Amino acid sequence: MNEKKLTIACVLGTRPDAVKMAPVVKEFAKFPESVRQVVISTGQHREMLEQVFSVFEMRPDHDLGLMMPRQTLSDLTARAITALTPVLEAEKPDLVIAQGDTTTTFVASLCAGYVRARFGHVEAGLRTDDKWDPFPEEMNRRMTTRLADLHFAPTDLAAQNLLNEGVPPATVRVTGNTVVDALLSVAARDYQFTDPALAEAVPKPGRLILVTAHRRENWGEPM
Secondary structure, eight states: OOOOOEEEEEEEOSHHHHHHHHHHHHHHTTOTTTEEEEEEEOOTTHHHHHHHHHHHTOOOSEEOOOOOTTOOHHHHHHHHHHHHHHHHHHHOOSEEEEETTSHHHHHHHHHHHHTTOEEEEETTTOOOSOTTSSTTHHHHHHHHHHHOSEEEESSHHHHHHHHHTTOOGGGEEEOOOHHHHHHHHHHTSOOOOSSHHHHHHSOSSSOOOOOOOOSGGGSSTTO
């Protein structure tokens, strides 16, 4: 008798979501005989998402295309709930997984509850204990914790934060941070720059560290 495949919906929406979920998506893809994976993109970060999809050679099964100019957090949240819920109703996942503290992640945890699916939170337990910093991420991750069934903490400290908040210990696992897996997979590749200026800027042999900073908190001081 053939066993029923486990249907897992991986939801992402921002560049960090895609980077950190890529190793998870790739791992589930190794088990097609037992896992039916559905990748759903809310499109919260449209152009930056396309870059990550290209690097990790993955494509969403559903693209909700929610990005709009000058939309508020309330607009995004409302539109994401309205768009994601019917997709989950149609796919009927056994488990919904999302990472981090984005609006997409909070909405995914909420919509999973609406369709009575379990929710797994990757990078669970990060805290500043300041509701407004980072904003709205601290609120998103606290609310996501309350809705999650499985908590994949990146560090022992993050796991302890969850336990301190009354999360059942049996639902918490310290897994490390998937961004490390993503970094190692990319660092192992032999990239050839097509832009001559970039090719000249990167020392050979040598190391170059590029840091991008786009958060509100990084505008002006103290950055």
